[in-house]
Amino acid sequence: MSSPDSTRHKRFTFDDYSLEEVPITERYGLYNLFLTLSASFGAIAVLFAGGVLGGGLNFVGATIAVLTGGTTVLAIIGALSGAIGAYSGLSTYVGWRFPFGRAGGKILGFALITITTGIGWFAVESWFFGVVMNEIFPHNPFFSVWAAALWGGALMILSTYIGYRALSFLSYFILPQHVWLVAVGLLLAISIHGGWGAVLTAVPKSHMTLTEAITDTVGLYIAGSLIAPDxxxxARRARDAVTAWVLHMYVFYPFLILGAVAIVLLTGSVIITEDMLKLGMGVGVLLIIVLGQWIINTVNLYSGSLSFTNAVPIRRDYSSVIIGIVGTLLAAYWGYTAGASLAPFESFISLLGSLLPAAGGSVFAEFFVVKPYLDGIKDPKQRFKLEAGKEYPEVNLVGLLSFSIGAIVGIFVPIGIAAINAILTAFAAHLLLAYIFKKAHMKYEFGKYVYRGGVVR
Incomplete structure (x- = not known):
């Protein structure tokens, strides 16, 4: 007969503690966190972003944009988010119950992550996987766009079903191969096109301002930075999470994006995979597409499944299959109806996704200021702590109002970087509103529910 502890462990084998704190026995150290974060958030998307930068900036300008702008901003945001996840042990969306209430966190998580990332971008990336596979193997029915989108999406669903352990396992292969392939491509491009001097003197085909470049590098990673708690x-310790994120932002991210910039400047095409094909790296391009798309889309679906489980009473592993199937069928449909433009849909989910920074500002304010200084909870491990049998609010009006204010500023204010505007505005609004409501003894939390542990409900 199995013990209660072993039964509990089996129940969460694939559910990945989606609605409760990850126990310390199931946590990992710095090395594993660094590999998993770097591979999960930094694979193929960073290479294509490097292609965009290389098409509009010279190498020195791109380096300034990446190191002094995007990397520093993203390192700070991801470190703050990562620390919250490590201290609380909670997924991004369960943690949102504190600044927004359970109902507010469910609605925001479902709209901002399940729809945009778990279904929307999962479908777009699966479709893109099918497009690239069809370009590499154009005359094989198994690699037609719709067919490749189907079996590619199925692979991604499988690894998401398994959960964090699958992401961790894949990272041990994907991170080294990306570093190696970019290094090989860079050395080939330099040796063929005139050395480092040619990199430094190469002129881009179009023009991009430094502000635009910083905005693009921040926009590329802002969502990943804010959902880092997933x-x-x-992480065993908060400092491991912070160190892993900062290292990956200052070591791995600049190497990939600036390596791609150099290759693009030397070879001429802004599509990095085309440049690598020109350099004779056919197998390398295939590896980048297959493994890079695999883990990036696995993370899309993984975060979507955590958000879905927080909103709907279903286990995380089952939710990953449900929303993964929806996304895969969408991708296959787009592939089958070749020529149909995805631009309207991409614009729609991009708009919803641009609201995420405002949520991050409210979360930062609640965890780092309101809880310790207005509520007196100094221990960071207790600030976002869910205790079985304790009552918590369904709606937190302060969080929802501050999110709304930050989102409006992020969308409609044309000056500066929209994501940063939204974060800072929501942060300031949350602090001001919380202070006013508390000092005036005005009620801002409504409805009550009793937390009953990590059971699906």
């Missing part, structure tokens, strides 16, 4: 909740 990964860092598996």
């Amino acid at each position: 990964i860092t909740r598996f």
Whole structure:
């Protein structure tokens, strides 16, 4: 007969503690966190972003944009998010119950992550996987766009079903191969096209301002920075999560994006995979597409499944299959109806996704200021702590109002970087509103529910 503890462990084998704190026995150290974060958030998307930068900036300008702008901003945001995840052990969306209430967190998580990332971008990336596979193997029915989108999406669903352990396992292969392939491509491009001097003197085909470049580098990673708790909740210590994120932002991210910039400047095409094909790296391009798309889309679906489980009473592993199937069928449909433009849909989910920074501002304010200084909870491990049998609010009006104010500013204010505007505005609004409501003894939390542990409900 199995013990209660072993039964509990089996129940969460694939559910990945989606609605409760990850126990310390299931957490990992710095090395694992660094590999998993770097591979999960930094694979193929960073290479294509480097292609965009290389098409509009010279190498020195791109380096300034990446190191002094995007990397520093993203390192700070991801470190703050990662620390919250490690301290609380909770997924991004369960943690949102504190600044927004359970109902507010469910609605925001479902709209901002399940729809945009778990279904929307999962479908777009699966479709893109099918497009690239069809370009590499154009005359094989198995690699037609719709067919490749189907079996590619199925692979991604499988690894998401398994959960963090699958992401961790894949990272041990994907991170080294990306570093190696970019290094090989860079050395080939330099040796063929005139050395480092040619990199430094190469002129881009179009023009991009430094502000635009910084905005693009921040926009590329802002969502990943804010949902970092989905990964860092598996960190043994908060400093491991922070160190892993900062190292990956200052070591791995600049190497990939600036390596791609150099290759693009030397070879001429802004599509990095085309440049690598020109350099004779056919197998390398295939590896980048297959493994890079695999883990990036696995993370899309993984975060979507955590958000879905927080909103709907179903286990995380089952939710990953449900929303993964929806996304895969969408991708296959787009592939079958070749020529149909995805631009309207991409614009729609991009708009919804641009609201995420405002949510991050409210979360930061609640965790780092309101809880310790207005509520007196100094221990960071207790600030976002869910205790079985304790009552918590369904709606937190302060969080929802501050999110709304930050979102409006992020969308409609044309000056500066929209994501940063939204974060800072929501942060300031949350602090001001919380202070006013508390000092005036005005009620801002409504409805009550009793937390009953990590059971699906």
